[in-house]
Amino acid sequence: MRAFLIVFLGAGIGGALRHGVNLASGRLFGSDFPIGTLFINVAGSLLMGLIAGWFAFRAAGGGNQSARLFLTTGMLGGFTTFSTFSLETMLLWERGQTGAAAVYVAASVLLALLGCFAGLALMRAVS
Numbered sequence: 427m428r429a430f431l432i433v434f435l436g437a438g439i440g441g442a443l444r445h446g447v448n449l450a451s452g453r454l455f456g457s458d459f460p461i462g463t464l465f466i467n468v469a470g471s472l473l474m475g476l477i478a479g480w481f482a483f484r485a486a487g488g489g490n491q492s493a494r495l496f497l498t499t500g501m502l503g504g505f506t507t508f509s510t511f512s513l514e515t516m517l518l519w520e521r522g523q524t525g526a527a528a529v530y531v532a533a534s535v536l537l538a539l540l541g542c543f544a545g546l547a548l549m550r551a552v553s
Contacts, residue, residue, distance in 0.1 A: 429492070432500060433496070435496065436496040436497065436500015436501040437499075437501070438504065439500070440500065440503060444505050447462050448463070459518075460514040463514055464530065464533060466505060467511060467534050467538050468541045469541070470506035470538075471537075471541035472541035473502060474502055476549060477497050477502070478545070480549055483553035511530075515530055
């Protein structure tokens with residue numbers, strides 16, 4: 427039961443952060459292209475790599491399971507937005523913006539993978 431509460435609290439924080447990034451992105455860049463979701467997914471992947479790397483390479487004995495649940499399943503699970511990514515891709519497609527949809531999908535996947543790789547590599551380097 428404790429693990430569920432830890433994940434619940436982390437997801438709430440992550441979701442609130444995601445909402446804030448989307449609001450700021452809309453104000454700064456407009457709403458024609460889902461740059462906020464792209465940023466969230468790339469940043470979330472980088473953070474996932476850093477956090478997973480920390481627990482794998484730096485934390486003695488694998489670290490605290492509660493902290494791992496709070497940060498990864500909770501906060502990053504609430505912060506990253508794959509379902510939103512899917513919806514926004516379909517909306518671009520339905521509006522006839524197939525080129526923008528393709529760029530969005532490619533950029534999201536490639537940059538998120540690079541972010542995760544960079545986070546893991548950074549943690550390996552400092553460990």
